[in-house]
Amino acid sequence: MAGTSPSTEPILSVRDLRVVTASRSNPRTVVEAVTFDVMPGETLCIVGESGSGKSVTAFSVMGLLPPDALRIAGGAVTLEGRNLAEVRYGEILALRATTMSMVFQEPMTALNPVQRIGEQIGEVIRIHRDTPAAERRRMVLKMLAEVDLPDPERIYAAYPHELSGGQRQRIVIAMALILEPKLLIADEPTTALDVTTQKQILHLMRELKTRHNTAVIFITHDFGVVSEIADRILVMKDGMVVEHGTREQILTNPVAAYTRKLVASVPNLHPPGREAARNAAILQVRNMSKTYGRASLFGKTAGVAALSAIDLDVHRDEVVGIVGESGSGKSTLARCIIGLVDGWQGEVRLGGEALAPNSRQRSNAIKQRIQIVFQDPYRSLNPRRVVSASLMEGLRNFGMGEREALAKVSEVLAIVGLERDVLRRYPHQFSGGQRQRLCLARAIVMEPEILIADEAVSALDVTVQAQVLDLLDDIKRRTGVAILFITHDLRVAAQISDKIVVMQKGRIVEQGTPHQVIGAPQQDYTRELIGSAPGAGWDFKNFRAFDTAPG
Amino acid sequence: MLPVILKRLAATIPVLFVVAVVIFSVLRLTPGDPAAIVAGDGATVQQIEAIRHHMGLDRPIPVQFVTWISDVLRGDFGTSLISGLPVKDMIVDRMGPTIAITLYTVIYTLLISIPVGILAAWRRGKAIDRLVTAGSVLGFSVPVFITAYLLIFLFSMGLGWLPVQGYKPLSDGVWNHLRHLILPVASLSTIYIALMTRFVRTSIIDTLGEDYIRTAHAKGLNEREVLVRHALGNAAVPILTIIGITVTMLIGGVVVTESVFNIPGLGRLVVEAILAKDFTIIQALIVLFSVVDIFVNLVIDVLYRVVDPRIDS
Amino acid sequence: MVAQTKLGTFLSSWPTRLALLMIVIVIVMAVFAPWLATHDPRFLDPAVRLRGPSAAHWLGTDSYGRDLYSRIIFGSRVSLLVGSGVLAIAIVFGVLFGALAGYFRSLDSLIMRIMDGVMAIPAILLAIAMVSVSGSSLSTVIVAIAIPEIPRVTRLVRGILLSVRGEPYVEAAVTLGTSPAAILVRHMLPNTVAPLIVQGTYIFAAAVLIEAILSFLGAGIPPEVPSWGNIIADGRTYFQLLPGLVLYPGIVLSLTILTINMVGDTARDALDPKLAGRA
Numbered sequence A: 001m002a003g004t005s006p007s008t009e010p011i012l013s014v015r016d017l018r019v020v021t022a023s024r025s026n027p028r029t030v031v032e033a034v035t036f037d038v039m040p041g042e043t044l045c046i047v048g049e050s051g052s053g054k055s056v057t058a059f060s061v062m063g064l065l066p067p068d069a070l071r072i073a074g075g076a077v078t079l080e081g082r083n084l085a086e087v088r089y090g091e092i093l094a095l096r097a098t099t100m101s102m103v104f105q106e107p108m109t110a111l112n113p114v115q116r117i118g119e120q121i122g123e124v125i126r127i128h129r130d131t132p133a134a135e136r137r138r139m140v141l142k143m144l145a146e147v148d149l150p151d152p153e154r155i156y157a158a159y160p161h162e163l164s165g166g167q168r169q170r171i172v173i174a175m176a177l178i179l180e181p182k183l184l185i186a187d188e189p190t191t192a193l194d195v196t197t198q199k200q201i202l203h204l205m206r207e208l209k210t211r212h213n214t215a216v217i218f219i220t221h222d223f224g225v226v227s228e229i230a231d232r233i234l235v236m237k238d239g240m241v242v243e244h245g246t247r248e249q250i251l252t253n254p255v256a257a258y259t260r261k262l263v264a265s266v267p268n269l270h271p272p273g274r275e276a277a278r279n280a281a282i283l284q285v286r287n288m289s290k291t292y293g294r295a296s297l298f299g300k301t302a303g304v305a306a307l308s309a310i311d312l313d314v315h316r317d318e319v320v321g322i323v324g325e326s327g328s329g330k331s332t333l334a335r336c337i338i339g340l341v342d343g344w345q346g347e348v349r350l351g352g353e354a355l356a357p358n359s360r361q362r363s364n365a366i367k368q369r370i371q372i373v374f375q376d377p378y379r380s381l382n383p384r385r386v387v388s389a390s391l392m393e394g395l396r397n398f399g400m401g402e403r404e405a406l407a408k409v410s411e412v413l414a415i416v417g418l419e420r421d422v423l424r425r426y427p428h429q430f431s432g433g434q435r436q437r438l439c440l441a442r443a444i445v446m447e448p449e450i451l452i453a454d455e456a457v458s459a460l461d462v463t464v465q466a467q468v469l470d471l472l473d474d475i476k477r478r479t480g481v482a483i484l485f486i487t488h489d490l491r492v493a494a495q496i497s498d499k500i501v502v503m504q505k506g507r508i509v510e511q512g513t514p515h516q517v518i519g520a521p522q523q524d525y526t527r528e529l530i531g532s533a534p535g536a537g538w539d540f541k542n543f544r545a546f547d548t549a550p551g
Numbered sequence B: 001m002l003p004v005i006l007k008r009l010a011a012t013i014p015v016l017f018v019v020a021v022v023i024f025s026v027l028r029l030t031p032g033d034p035a036a037i038v039a040g041d042g043a044t045v046q047q048i049e050a051i052r053h054h055m056g057l058d059r060p061i062p063v064q065f066v067t068w069i070s071d072v073l074r075g076d077f078g079t080s081l082i083s084g085l086p087v088k089d090m091i092v093d094r095m096g097p098t099i100a101i102t103l104y105t106v107i108y109t110l111l112i113s114i115p116v117g118i119l120a121a122w123r124r125g126k127a128i129d130r131l132v133t134a135g136s137v138l139g140f141s142v143p144v145f146i147t148a149y150l151l152i153f154l155f156s157m158g159l160g161w162l163p164v165q166g167y168k169p170l171s172d173g174v175w176n177h178l179r180h181l182i183l184p185v186a187s188l189s190t191i192y193i194a195l196m197t198r199f200v201r202t203s204i205i206d207t208l209g210e211d212y213i214r215t216a217h218a219k220g221l222n223e224r225e226v227l228v229r230h231a232l233g234n235a236a237v238p239i240l241t242i243i244g245i246t247v248t249m250l251i252g253g254v255v256v257t258e259s260v261f262n263i264p265g266l267g268r269l270v271v272e273a274i275l276a277k278d279f280t281i282i283q284a285l286i287v288l289f290s291v292v293d294i295f296v297n298l299v300i301d302v303l304y305r306v307v308d309p310r311i312d313s
Numbered sequence C: 001m002v003a004q005t006k007l008g009t010f011l012s013s014w015p016t017r018l019a020l021l022m023i024v025i026v027i028v029m030a031v032f033a034p035w036l037a038t039h040d041p042r043f044l045d046p047a048v049r050l051r052g053p054s055a056a057h058w059l060g061t062d063s064y065g066r067d068l069y070s071r072i073i074f075g076s077r078v079s080l081l082v083g084s085g086v087l088a089i090a091i092v093f094g095v096l097f098g099a100l101a102g103y104f105r106s107l108d109s110l111i112m113r114i115m116d117g118v119m120a121i122p123a124i125l126l127a128i129a130m131v132s133v134s135g136s137s138l139s140t141v142i143v144a145i146a147i148p149e150i151p152r153v154t155r156l157v158r159g160i161l162l163s164v165r166g167e168p169y170v171e172a173a174v175t176l177g178t179s180p181a182a183i184l185v186r187h188m189l190p191n192t193v194a195p196l197i198v199q200g201t202y203i204f205a206a207a208v209l210i211e212a213i214l215s216f217l218g219a220g221i222p223p224e225v226p227s228w229g230n231i232i233a234d235g236r237t238y239f240q241l242l243p244g245l246v247l248y249p250g251i252v253l254s255l256t257i258l259t260i261n262m263v264g265d266t267a268r269d270a271l272d273p274k275l276a277g278r279a
Helices: A054-062 A089-095 A117-128 A133-146 A152-156 A165-177 A195-212 A223-229 A247-252 A257-264 A330-338 A364-369 A387-397 A402-415 A420-424 A432-444 A462-479 A490-496 A514-519 A524-532 B002-029 B034-039 B045-055 B061-073 B087-122 B127-141 B144-158 B174-208 B211-219 B223-245 B247-261 B266-276 B279-307 C002-012 C014-031 C068-103 C105-120 C123-134 C138-165 C168-175 C180-188 C190-217 C228-236 C244-271
Strands: A012-021 A029-038 A043-048 A070-079 A100-103 A183-187 A215-220 A232-237 A240-246 A281-296 A299-315 A319-323 A345-350 A370-373 A450-454 A482-487 A499-504 A507-512
Touching: A012 A054, A029 A054, A029 A070, A029 A240, A043 A054, A043 A223, A054 A070, A054 A100, A054 A183, A054 A215, A100 A165, A117 A133, A117 A152, A117 A165, A117 B211, A133 A152, A133 A165, A165 A195, A165 B211, A183 A195, A195 A223, A195 A524, A215 A223, A223 A247, A232 A247, A232 A257, A240 A247, A240 A257, A247 A257, A257 A462, A281 A330, A281 A482, A299 A330, A299 A482, A299 A507, A319 A330, A319 A462, A319 A490, A330 A370, A330 A450, A330 A482, A364 A370, A370 A432, A370 C168, A387 A402, A387 A420, A387 A432, A402 A420, A402 A432, A402 A462, A432 A462, A462 A482, A462 A490, A482 A490, A490 A499, A490 A514, A499 A514, A499 A524, A507 A514, A507 A524, B002 B061, B002 B279, B002 C105, B002 C123, B034 B045, B034 C123, B087 B127, B087 B174, B087 B223, B087 B247, B087 B266, B087 B279, B127 B174, B127 C244, B144 B174, B144 B247, B144 C190, B144 C228, B144 C244, B174 B223, B174 B247, B211 B223, B223 B247, B223 B279, B247 B266, B247 B279, B247 C123, B247 C190, B266 B279, B266 C123, B266 C190, B279 C105, B279 C123, C014 C068, C014 C244, C068 C105, C068 C138, C068 C180, C068 C190, C068 C228, C068 C244, C105 C138, C123 C138, C123 C190, C138 C180, C138 C190, C168 C180, C180 C190, C190 C228, C190 C244, C228 C244
Parallel strands: A043 A215, A043 A232, A100 A183, A183 A215, A319 A482, A319 A499, A370 A450, A450 A482
Antiparallel strands: A012 A029, A012 A070, A232 A240, A281 A299, A281 A345, A499 A507
């Protein structure tokens, strides 16, 4: 196994860790009986869904639990043979960045916005070493070059807001590794990044780890990433360890039922066999362009092209997956089609009828035919309104009587797999997955011809995501609705789409069946996307590696 | 930086215009006849008419507005109805004490409220924080004139340390000057300190919740270094904002303070004008103070760019 | 259910309970003034001018021989009237302008420029000017205090509406064919209620304060009406002789403002955890 050193002494050993909420009267256990070791030079992945306690475990090791919210209530964290519970606070501070370091999830906010980069990285050296300023500067510039940042001198003098997310994450990594710590804890370090950037950062981390023989704890929810970097895997659920083993073991032969379900839910890049749509085109987009003008004192100045010359056909009974990274214009396209964004040029025809740019100018009959489900299930339902009111809102707007609307909504609830009694409840009483089902119900009760799913499964845990994807497929088969599925995740698109459209910088780069696009990509950018998809070599559902290329 | 300043300066024009319209409408369009009020109860219809003509109130409203605006732009605030002196001269005459009080109050307030606010934020939830929080609510709930009279009661009447009222310019000796301003500045700054402390505390607490503070902790910085090196710089923008917002409040406080302590500044000129029904002076002073407020906020706007590199120039 | 537990913590702290008690006392003072007062607050009795506290006059008498205690009791009526009046005007117009600015993009910059202008004028001076021109009366004072408060409410409402406008549930309503008015009323404005309750208490406290300042400066409620500001203004001349003339009404006034502010703070922390600890 690559990277595992034969040394027998672990860098870090955690025994029976227990973390509870800081409430004095009624503390709740958040993490319990967590035990693991990390050997020098190895990468341990801690995997789990939201609420599994994986990040809390990482923060416990660093001593960075928010003191007014969480505290360690039991167990031992031993770093290089020293029990951290018995070490003075000042010494813990001295261990940070020198022996153990941390990289966080959000590169956009992890850096001090009013301090120059060089100063922020140099500070790590300043507080732990007696290094003269000139030498510090030299070290920082060398580290900036080591994390592959172009023009270190310029970056040194830059402020965080002048850099991209990927660049900022490199800065955070540089900061964490500049004093060559033995242990690096990375908490979802690539989750907020685009896949192509993610691939680069993962590559960088692997390289630095090997070069400095650093042990890494990598916290993630994504088995695709795990399959690429883990030596060993710790699976967590509800604050407990579910399973612990080597990468091969967990991916090919998981024992615990939860692990099996978790791994099997991970979408892979190999599209299942699907027939191409044979129905007539229901939605036609012709030559659509959208420019965001920047208003200034002297009228509109040259703006940013969010969409240029988009041509797209969506057929009845078809799922069109629109894939792209942030800034590709995929969501803007969806929002222009449904009329939430106006001021675009070109033409959108729905069943032959040209649509007004703005939803407000469209008749109710048109509105009814296109519906949308958004990414964030927690903000998609009005928290102050009872579920039945939200679900019936569209039908009532179109003049349907209360009783009839209620009957229809109840029918649709059965399709999305919810009981009738949910109607009397409020959104906060539901989980993310259930809310997304409610949003789906609200959309399909309108009997639309086009359903837009704008990153509709992106915020969901992988097991829930798999269920909602199945549900979407089911809805399509039952109702014949055409689905415009917007996603940043090529793997998900590969699983659900009949046609994949790849977008970049406001343009359609390539489109075709999943087999065409993924199996025989014509464009460099598509190839890059495919190459960046984490875990492309794994057939998670069948617990084995693929022996063929996807497509 | 200069283009930024010019741009911001241009942006104040519509605000100034609105200010002018509002002040003009309040004084000319609200029910009540200034001419009749000036003339007094015993005046005949002819006398009121003469005063109205003299004040230009018999001309059409838009004409009055344009005349007034162009006079103000030329620095002509008119002649006091009561004293017959040019209002501009009266204002210049009375500016000294007001500038002194305001300046000392601002300096004193910042000296107290920033450290105390930081302390409270740092020790949030602890006894000292609760004391500061409670003290600040108390501080901005007690009206300026009540604080003033309490202080007079204690320090002037009780202990006899400080004068009850009056003002001495700097030319009468530094100590004599300051001695007369200690109580006024203390009274006026109570509310201001309370507000600022509360806001500094909140800004620092907000900042301490940011992700980059966690990064700073992960680097191995201790609490004090995190606060000084990472929280303070970032809290500067909201703190500047509140300084801008409280300018108008400070001006209101000056009026009251000067009245209580009988200080011959612009604030007391306002009160004298109220009693004498001298609208020309009231009008001129509102314009003046509004312009001061707009100008201070302009300076703050430029300062934002100094403390926060994200606000591009 | 959630709201109940919040209300529970709201009522559980003793400073809040004391504050609420003080507010109840002031309301009782205002409502039952004729029964609580020992004298007619306007009755002049030159025989007992400027007396200290006694059995007949619990807090003494002023320079006209009026009973200070009875005047303070009646003064609560003016403060509560001014507070409620200002609150009502500021909320009604603030919500109206805020809704127009936050929902109709075309009106936004016009309305907000006007509000910027109004906010640039020192509130007390604007009020002084209005009262001086229109003559002192309760309604003028209320309007004069309310006008500078309107922009604050407008900004608050507009800010909330702008941030809510992009919420997916609002966009979903658009695609479901809900009319603009219904979206505003059903999905957007309810978000302003909690912040308005908090802001409302601060406005009420500010109104009580500014009325007192205006009356104190001689630009407020007609001098013969017993308002706390007027009582203090009457007493200031004789402050060195009889400090109670200023201090007693001053303490009642300060306590009233303090307790309203305290309730505002507690309401803010309870209703919106995001705003907790904010100024």
